[in-house]
Amino acid sequence: MARWCVPRGRTSTKGNGLDMEPEKRKMNLCRTSESDREWDCAISRTASRADSGSECRFLFQAMAALGVRQPCASSAVFRTQSPKWTSCIVPVTLNCRAQQRSCCPSRVCAICGTDSAENDTHAFKLQRRRSLVVSILLPLLPAIINSDPGSTASAAEEEAVRLEQIRAAVRKFVTKAKAAGVLRLVFHDAGPFNLATKQGGMNGSIVLELERPENQGLNRSIKVLSKVKAALEPDVEVSWADLIAVAGAEAVSICGGPKIDVQLGRLDSSLPDPEGQMPEETLTGSQLREAFQAKGFSTQELVALSGAHSVGGKGFGDPYTFDNIYYKILLDKPWLTKENETKMIGLDSDRALPEDEECLRWVNAYAQDQDLFFRDFTSAYMKLVDTGVRRL
Template sequence: MCAPSSSLREGLSGPDRLDLRAELLPFANLLRRHSLRRPVCYTRCGGCGQIKAVGRSRDVEPRGLSEPKVVAGEIRDHPGESQPDKLEQGRVPPISRRAALLGAVSAATLWTAADRASCAPIDLANPALDVLKQEIRKAVTLAKAPGVLRLVFHDGFTFNPSTQTGGPNGSIIFELDRPESEGLKRALRPLEKVKATLGDNVSWADLIVVAGAEAVAMTGGPVIPVRLGRRDQGAADPEDQMPPETLDAATLKSFFHSRNYSTQEMIALSGAHTLGGKGFGDPTTFDNSYYKILLNKPWETDTAMTKMIGLKTDRALPDDEECRKWVITYAEDQNRFFLDFASAYEKLVTQGVTWKS
């Protein structure tokens, strides 16, 4: 049985609760004025910790980068899930933009304390998270989204359970000259603008993780709940922690298993290659084209262009029986891919984290 989730507000009553609402209402209204939508597609159960599809909505084409496509999902009654509170209507008091941004981000301590105490769904009225997303959407274009998502993998996948080193700790900013980080300097530039605006109110680790989730959402993928509170390491992680691009399927599976990922999670995370210039469909659309193209094996045709599609690790997947099973599953069911990718992404960005106290 899954226990009901809790939020910080449930622990407040009377004048304290009214004072908190009064303090945060200006920031909530400011965010509404900037047309930030909060589509609820997936959420984390407060008891079992699983990510669930909790809303059903027809696909909505984005009106720009500030409004991601809403991914349809089945409504599921599940103890422990919560819905966001409706924000009250009100006028926005006179306030400078920088004061609003820094004030809202500083208010994160009011909201993330409850999140760190349990596996409750992220409070979608969290002003710090909303402001961070807003700044990311202004800085990251569709063309930059693939590189931003790649940053998450190079920062988070370095976690080594045997040595308890690595993980999503912002260390990637010190590792940009490594061979495996080629191209990531360009991907980091838009996030440097966000960091310059918000300063120490957001860690590099949180910024990269949230930016990756936003990159997925703005390109048509699932809306992934993200928890704030990661602490930056302030130095580079050990070298040679990323899997080489030349591994065969068996060696690649062994590498992922050593990092606490199942074969299914490996295949789900590999779907991130649907973004970018690797030849798996539209480079700025997050969908299941990656798996469909893997099954077609276009690199086997005798043309120079098709021979450039994918990495060796990609091409090895459909030839492995265990991997092929999941490639077929995701090629036939995009919603299943979205659910499994969201779950694996959450694991990627929480394994090895040092949380702020």
């Protein structure tokens, strides 16, 4: 178990072998291991930053490159409010604690070793290990120290602009009448994912699988999105996987559902997914739960995602409105009445949900609370389009 602590209250490093410019704000991170004490101090240095927030981000970037676990939000790194953090580089020797006290008089928590005799026992072995670690990690330091955190913000801004361009293009071609087909496309591209084999997922392979029986009719939605792709490229390049994920989210929003922010960067597969991985429409409630569990989805997520059937010609209210009427009709079970025997009201898999006790719990919850349905659908959708994804 490691404790992370931040020295504070000193603006100079005189006495520890490192001269610092006092106007620069630095940070020292000390780590102690209660298990083997293989590290007496983990020393990180950051360049000057405009505020403590950017200092933290820059430090965590360095920690990630060095393979050091970041502190949690409740740790001392986050609790410390002092803007004048001190940089401290202390050689790993038997008088480590004394030197640390000289450069870091006050601490958030205790650091380094607790017993000089024990340090003496391990000193030789630890020095050899640390020499090896330093020789491996030293070439990484220039990249860490000279990296620009501003580039991360710039990349995020560029992605946000690109996402809005894709959304705008989707809305030019995807109407309410086409929304159901586009949503179905999302489920049939991401649906073949298998948690055990890690195959499938949102990878655009659906364009190679249109001849399969379960994908009948999806070629129409592919033609619509082909127009979107042609309108975007070459100025805005977009993979099929990203385009389908964004188009599905926009289809929900176009029909009055929640706005779903989709992250970009998915790579397309050059091969079709294995066959026979889509859940069959004739499954019972318990079989559906097992099928979705094999893909990494809970019963709640299964029922929430099924709410996408509120749009389209499945007999669940207005075919162009995304709402919770789907669940209310499932509870009414109109297909059991004589006058509705010949009507098309949902698939067998839809009708199976209220017959399963675990699924029924969530059917009831969403029938009573549309906001809850919107929140849970958003979370489940984002998980669906990110599961098994290979990114740039």
